[in-house]
Amino acid sequence: MxxxxxxxxxxxxxxxxxxxxxxxxxxxxxxxxxxxxxxxxxxxxxxxxxxxxxxxxxxxxxxxxxxxxxxxxxxxxxxxxxxxxxxxxxxxxxxxxxxxxxxxxxxxxxxxxxxxxxxxxxxxxxxxxxxxxxxxxxxxxxxxxxxxxxxxxxxxxxxxxxxxxxxxxxxxxxxxxxxxAAGKKQLLEFGLRRAQGPDGALSASRYCYIGGFDGTSNVLAGKMFDIPVRGTHAHAFVTSYVGLQDLKNRILQSLQMLTPLDGGSPVDFVSACIDLREEVCKTLDVLHEETKQSELTAFIAYATAFPKGFLALVDTYDVLRSGIPNFCTVALALHRLGYKAIGIRLDSGDLAYLSKAVRQYFRKIADRFEVPSMANFTIVASNDINEDTLHSLNQQGHEIDSFGIGTHLVTCQRxxxxxxxxxxxxxxxxxxxxxxxxxxxxxxxxxxxxxxxxxxxxxxxxxxxxxxxxxxxxxxxxxxxxxxxxxxxxxxxxxxxxxxxxxxxxxxxxxxxxxxxxxxxxxxxxxxxxxxxxxxxxxxxxxxxxxxxxxxxxxxxxxxxxxxxxxxxxx
Amino acid sequence: MxxxxxxxxxxxxxxxxxxxxxxxxxxxxxxxxxxxxxxxxxxxxxxxxxxxxxxxxxxxxxxxxxxxxxxxxxxxxxxxxxxxxxxxxxxxxxxxxxxxxxxxxxxxxxxxxxxxxxxxxxxxxxxxxxxxxxxxxxxxxxxxxxxxxxxxxxxxxxxxxxxxxxxxxxxxxxxxxxxxAAGKKQLLEFGLRRAQGPDGALSASRYCYIGGFDGTSNVLAGKMFDIPVRGTHAHAFVTSYVGLQDLKNRILQSLQMLTPLDGGSPVDFVSACIDLREEVCKTLDVLHEETKQSELTAFIAYATAFPKGFLALVDTYDVLRSGIPNFCTVALALHRLGYKAIGIRLDSGDLAYLSKAVRQYFRKIADRFEVPSMANFTIVASNDINEDTLHSLNQQGHEIDSFGIGTHLVTCQRxxxxxxxxxxxxxxxxxxxxxxxxxxxxxxxxxxxxxxxxxxxxxxxxxxxxxxxxxxxxxxxxxxxxxxxxxxxxxxxxxxxxxxxxxxxxxxxxxxxxxxxxxxxxxxxxxxxxxxxxxxxxxxxxxxxxxxxxxxxxxxxxxxxxxxxxxxxxx
Missing domain, CATH: 3.20.140.10 (nicotinate phosphoribosyltransferase)
Incomplete structure (x- = not known):
């Protein structure tokens, strides 16, 4: 000391x-x-x-x-x-x-x-x-x-x-x-873009950590104050991909080869995902034509980059009819190579309802593919959440494991x-x-x-x-x-x-x-x-x-x- | 160009x-x-x-x-x-x-x-x-x-x-x-102490000026962005003085000598004020025993330091029964030496009522002492003012010339x-x-x-x-x-x-x-x-x-x- x-x-x-x-x-x-x-x-x-x-x-x-x-x-x-x-x-x-x-x-x-x-x-x-x-x-x-x-x-x-x-x-x-209000759930501070100036944002990250947050999205705050930083991808990432043809030329296909966790020959990860897609959609009772290919492509690209840290934003098109089936497809393909996907993020809609529905989908996938841990994928929520939202979610019941909180936290709106x-x-x-x-x-x-x-x-x-x-x-x-x-x-x-x-x-x-x-x-x-x-x-x-x-x-x-x-x- | x-x-x-x-x-x-x-x-x-x-x-x-x-x-x-x-x-x-x-x-x-x-x-x-x-x-x-x-x-x-x-x-x-909301009244940004961090405050001063404010209290913002800075004194200044005895020892008395604007021999400014006090109180129908000596002392000290910029905060004890009589006393003493006092600041109470009552007092003084300009002393108000306050003051009628606005402006409370x-x-x-x-x-x-x-x-x-x-x-x-x-x-x-x-x-x-x-x-x-x-x-x-x-x-x-x-x- x-x-x-x-x-x-x-x-x-x-x-x-x-x-x-x-x-x-x-x-x-x-x-x-x-x-x-x-x-x-x-x-x-x-x-x-x-x-x-x-x-x-x-x-x-x-x-x-x-x-x-x-x-x-x-x-x-x-x-x-x-x-x-x-x-x-x-x-x-x-x-x-x-x-x-x-x-x-x-x-x-x-x-x-x-x-x-x-x-x-x-x-x-x-x-x-x-x-x-x-x-x-x-x-x-x-x-x-x-x-x-x-x-x-x-x-x-x-x-x-x-x-x-x-x-x-x-x-x-x-x-x-x-x-x-959040009990033992994970809390992440996502306020940088809405904080009152650059240093306002750094103060927010620093003092929210003191107040009990687990991490921040703010990289500079992480560097300066040794706070854990978190983040995966945004809607723009998803919309920047058009479809699987994006990954089909020879160079790109070679980039989407993924080596299994325990070693061995790299596998064509795009094909691995496509092979699983139909069965996932059937399990979730979704038409696979309804799932957005551009979204699947973006998820594949992200998972290839972060096979150990795959967490997907699933609400760019439609959470239950596209985002979740696409996530589960990629998560299962990762699983077959020995990797564990992390989970998903919801950034819009009725968080109580959606998180419970998503949890049901995860349970179906866990059952059908016999991977019990998949029932417990992390669900992150991040849509304009304030203290009252947390209390209301607690009352309604929800399946959210982690909250990303921005505007209301850092500007102290209340x-x-x-x-x-x-x-x-x-x-x-x-x-x-x-x-x-x-x-x-x-x-x-x-x-x-x-x-x-x-x-x-x-x-x-x-x-x-x-x-x-x-x-x-x-x-x-x-x-x-x-x-x-x-x-x-x-x-x-x-x-x-x-x-x-x-x-x-x-x-x-x-x-x-x-x-x-x-x-x-x-x-x-x-x-x-x-x-x-x-x-x-x-x-x-x-x-x-x-x-x-x-x-x-x-x-x-x-x-x-x-x-x-x-x-x-x-x- | x-x-x-x-x-x-x-x-x-x-x-x-x-x-x-x-x-x-x-x-x-x-x-x-x-x-x-x-x-x-x-x-x-x-x-x-x-x-x-x-x-x-x-x-x-x-x-x-x-x-x-x-x-x-x-x-x-x-x-x-x-x-x-x-x-x-x-x-x-x-x-x-x-x-x-x-x-x-x-x-x-x-x-x-x-x-x-x-x-x-x-x-x-x-x-x-x-x-x-x-x-x-x-x-x-x-x-x-x-x-x-x-x-x-x-x-x-x-x-x-x-x-x-x-x-x-x-x-x-x-x-x-x-x-x-303020029309042509002067608007000053006073938000530094309540802004979201040091740079939040500097941003506030900078961008409030763009939005039409006339100045700021923030000295660093003034220096960095060439914005007019304004400010006089606080309650602590008033309470830091005990009474006229504070100024009565020989060294201090010499410091409270004030040279008339047009030159000539320095005058004992404390005595000049005391000579006027009774008549001012009589004019305003106030018992001069009720006016706080410590406040008068603080005003004298401030006026001696800033004979050309005397603006007094008048609500430390009681606006109408102490602050205004004391201010008028000092303002008249300055006037006799050729200086023009600026006015007063209200930082509490009912601003519509007080500003109108203060204006009446100023008119009485202007009449009694035959200094018409004294009816037009500047009245500054600065008590937790927001946009709605300004609209409400406009409806009630008021005599305020200048607003100092802090918290609600810089934190954008609304x-x-x-x-x-x-x-x-x-x-x-x-x-x-x-x-x-x-x-x-x-x-x-x-x-x-x-x-x-x-x-x-x-x-x-x-x-x-x-x-x-x-x-x-x-x-x-x-x-x-x-x-x-x-x-x-x-x-x-x-x-x-x-x-x-x-x-x-x-x-x-x-x-x-x-x-x-x-x-x-x-x-x-x-x-x-x-x-x-x-x-x-x-x-x-x-x-x-x-x-x-x-x-x-x-x-x-x-x-x-x-x-x-x-x-x-x-x-």
Whole structure:
């Protein structure tokens, strides 16, 4: 573990090798692999930094909490993700000369040269960042990240940190919800073409894997993040072939010779398929004239290329009257040469009905040709599937083994943004509060320690925030947990165990914790979700998980609230 | 024009200067500025490429159409965007050794070394790309882009081209809808923190500008794309100040000295404000004890930093009882020194009501202090605004001059994906068709010429697709336009003028057309939208714009359809 720790720390600390421009494939540094620019921020962060600088607040030490107020997708949990990208951003936080020259063109000419010098001197060495570990289940109002440092510096980081965490956590949570809906079925992320830009797609692949997906179609994501990649062929492949005559000239025929798995002389694979076709069609009660030859040709070409990985898209013409007979023909021909076909993909139609009908066909073929395993061919489905589709398929019954999910997963159609905010809670050790007419928007002032209290059975019971000087909760005594805003909501909790939620990830210019691999984060997410009671996770009307404050923090918050709120006057 | 043309062509053709790694701010190459990797594709494109290669189809010349089937947001138009990024991708289309080594690890060991050599040799030099100019209004089924080239090469490009066009066109269209709803009000894009990743945010800023926004808060987008950037301060800025005592020590007091615009001795700006406060409060019928001193302090600090750009966020405590009196106090103090304050921003509450109430307050101040221009202070609003909010505000009446729009704009909450597809229409000059039970999903086979027919008044009447050998439509004769699928829907059209929609943008490894600047694309979008009749653009139940085929293409399509569709059998 230690050597792994060192290795990952090293990777974080060492800049990646410089790419040669001529190798265009390496010169694309996207944010996942590379560096997010410090100028990727809202202009008002820069204008505020100047006003802070101007009124001598540059050395004031501020604390900001990053949190959200509502779980996404009408659910009661969120998976926290994006932390490693935030740490890389801190590592590289710096304004270049070119940035500063640009800022000169957009700020007023009255801005002093000293301010630009100051900006040019900034880095994250005076900043400390505390965070919940990536892949942890989190809840509203709990600070996922707390950043402490010089007021203007931390202010400048607000937008970028929000950008890096908002979508990452949203899509990881979405993936976790699909995972729960799909049970143990395979889940593949197919969202690249519909994602919000190239890096949106890479983020989607990365964070869906954390959330419990098994793989992606995105090759670059596979390369960059070591995620399993999957894919076979599309409709265009099928329609690009006309008919068996395509494969009949001498050169092509020789290309369609297939050597049996155990060796021996190559066999004319086209003829092997044609020999089987009639019997397959008879078994499935389909006229073989109805099966599309162009489709059979495409399947033969694909199977010859991937005899060990034959998975066919069967809905280009007609699933049951052409696609399935053609697939079974080729699968049986492969079987005779010792190869096992994988299965089929459905990309349209009524997936519950079709998958069950296809399974029946597979059983008929398995019986007639005495290959029992053929009853269990994999059925992949990939037609515009969302979370509700999965629940509906579960209710109807289906025979799908694997889902390819794109648009709804990566764009988070049901709720395309998580509303993380970044709120000032302390300046120079003095707590700050942000009031609002809307009680939910009132902030919890001051630095806080955050604990998760578990039952004796290991279930997460409640998250408890307290003031830093308070004694940490432990399993020796019961602790009073209060709703932060509603006076009457209180409960004593006697935890079986207690976990401090935030760790110090960054201080003095260095990463302080081992950064786990993507697979390890995925594992943490699974474990963290497992500590959550089922009723918090169910799809319909889940029970809210409780987030509380201690009596001390409750008092502190409400005193401060009263001190700051104006007294209304009715007239 | 020619020199501009040359300049932009040069820029496209010349690689950007190599960045030094140590300048971290330049080493981030995101897709907008730099290069999208060729490996950013679905795995099935690679497996299909192998199967094509294996069955000797590598030299077959394929034609693919990129189009969508339905306009987004329940509208009847779409703005086409993303073309320049596609052309940059073609320019850099190439698999590196590192890519090929990665592919070796995920493809079966049976894949021949010759295939990897073939992959390594690929570029876009044998590919031609035709497209509608970026910023043009487009409609369902019309090919936005047509790509012609060796079957495996064009197949490998499918996913990336879709990724680059889908979100760009979607968000540009969304922006154009906000623009129509907002009329002539200023529109600012504030979406960075909620966008789907760093580059998602940059794409959003870029394409919202094309769609008619006036600026962005995203500083990096401003730098990269020369978009106006806007922003002042946030709630944290206000809560970071405690009270006037913050500014009372000698150093700080000297910092809050403000020199009058026309020169002269610096004035103690804090005292200047305090002197005005009571009279302002009296004018607005507010108790000056109710106005928050911390807020006034923050406003003073901000105004001292930006005396010519004072725009205050006024809802941290209470808009009417604290924010507006404090703003007016500082604005009047600035006025006495010759500066003009800009206005205020509202970020919560009932925007229609508040903006009208604020305008009343401004009028009272303008009267009382005899500064008529103060009645016209800018009111910016920025609280979770969507297209419907704008329509609703228009109905209620409001006094807002400028909208800052984030989440709903950049995530396209109302419909977060545009369903562009990339369909094979021809191989080796033989047309191909993709059938579907769903008529809308049947493709239009073969290469097509696409024309937009305008009325004599200059309105776009209909888009007409025809077979390449057909005579182009002109204003000398009427042409029969047919609905591609519905037999009875036909119309004769006598156009006032005719426009060929697609241009050849890429062939023989080079960009063939002048690539306009972002501002020019924005201008084209405005002009293109102006050719569209109002009823096609209205928010509620707009009239569909007609997309038709010639009689010849109609016949060709339907003959091919019948030849390929299976005949059903009821039993």
């Amino acid at each position: 230690l050597s792994k720790y060192r290795k990952r720390k090293m990777e974080m600390a060492t800049p990646p090798p410089q790419s040669s421009f001529n190798d265009s494939n390496n010169s694309h540094k996207n944010n996942q692999n590379g560096i997010v620019q410090s100028l990727l921020t809202d202009l008002y962060q820069v204008t505020m930094a100047y006003a802070y600088w101007k009124s001598e607040k540059r050395h004031e030490i501020a604390v900001f909490d990053l949190f959200f107020r509502k779980n996404p997708f009408k659910g009661e949990f969120t998976l926290f993700a994006g932390l490693e990208e935030c740490l890389k951003y801190l590592q590289n936080f710096r304004f270049s000369d070119s940035d500063i020259n640009y800022l000169r063109t957009i700020l007023p000419p009255s801005v002093e040269e000293e301010f630009y010098n100051y900006l040019g001197s900034l880095d994250a060495s005076e900043v400390s960042l505390y965070a919940v570990p990536e892949g942890t289940v989190v809840f509203p109002r709990v600070p996922l990240v707390t950043v402490e440092g010089p007021l203007p510096v931390v202010q400048l980081m607000e937008t970028t940190l929000l950008n890096l965490i908002n979508y990452a956590s949203l899509v990881a949570t979405n993936a976790a919800r699909f995972r729960m 709720q395309p943004a998580l509303g993380c905010v970044f709120k000032l809670v302390e300046v120079n050790k003095q707590a700050r509060i942000k009031l609002s007419q809307d009680m939910d928007k009132v902030t919890l002032p001051g630095k806080k320690s955050i604990y998760r209290l578990y039952s004796h059975e290991g279930h997460a019971l409640i998250d408890l925030m307290q003031r830093p000087h308070e004694q940490p909760p432990d399993n020796e005594r019961r602790v009073l947990c209060r709703h932060p805003f509603e006076e009457s909501k209180r409960a004593y909790v006697s935890p079986g165990s207690v976990q401090l939620l935030q760790k110090l990830y960054w201080t003095k210019g260095e990463i302080q914790e081992y950064l786990p691999s993507l697979k390890e984060i995925r594992e943490r997410a699974i474990q963290s979700l497992a500590t959550l009671r089922e009723d918090h996770k169910r799809a319909l009307n889940p029970t809210p998980y409780k987030v509380a404050v201690t009596a001390d923090l409750y008092q502190f918050l409400h005193d401060m609230w009263l001190d700051n709120a104006p007294i209304g006057e009715l007239s | 020619l020199s501009k043309y040359r300049k932009r062509k040069m820029e496209m053709a010349t690689p950007p200067p190599q960045s030094s790694f140590n300048d971290s701010n330049n080493s981030h190459k995101n897709n907008q500025n730099g290069i999208v990797q060729s490996l950013l594709t679905d795995l099935y494109q690679v497996t299909m490429a192998y199967a094509y290669w294996k069955s000797e189809k590598r030299h077959e010349i394929a034609v693919f159409d990129l189009f969508f089937r339905k306009n987004p947001f329940k509208g009847e138009f779409t703005l086409f965007a993303g073309l320049e990024e596609c052309l940059k991708y073609l320019q850099n289309f190439r698999f590196s050794d590192s890519d090929i080594n990665y592919l070796r690890t995920i493809l079966p060991p049976s894949v021949e070394e010759e295939f990897y050599n073939y992959l390594g040799s690929l570029d876009a030099s044998e590919v031609s790309l035709y497209a509608v100019p970026e910023g043009t209004v487009v409609f369902p089924r019309v090919p936005l882009v047509t790509v012609e080239g060796p079957l495996p090469v064009v197949q490998l490009m499918e996913t990336t081209l879709l990724n680059l066009i889908n979100y760009a066109s979607l968000v540009a269209t969304n922006a154009a809808r906000f623009r129509m 419909q977060p994906a545009l369903g562009c597809v990339f369909k094979l229409v021809e191989v080796n000059k033989q047309a191909r068709i993709k059938l579907s039970q769903d008529m809308d999903k049947v493709t239009l086979p073969g290469k097509k010429s696409i024309y937009r027919l305008y009325s004599h008044e200059g309105h776009a009447l209909i888009d007409l697709m025809q077979r390449p050998h057909e005579q182009p439509p002109d204003n000398e004769r009427r042409v029969l336009c047919r609905h591609p699928f519905e037999e009875s829907k036909r119309a004769y059209v006598s156009p006032g003028s005719v426009q060929l929609l697609q241009k050849l943008y890429w062939t023989k490894g080079e960009i063939q057309e002048y690539l306009p600047s972002l501002k020019e694309i924005r201008e084209r979008a405005i002009q293109s939208l102006a050719t569209l009749r109002e009823d096609h653009k209205r928010a509620l139940n707009p009239t569909p714009y007609k997309v038709a085929v010639t009689a010849d293409l109609y016949q060709f399509l339907h003959d091919m359809w019948l030849d390929n569709a299976p005949i059903g059998e009821l039993s």
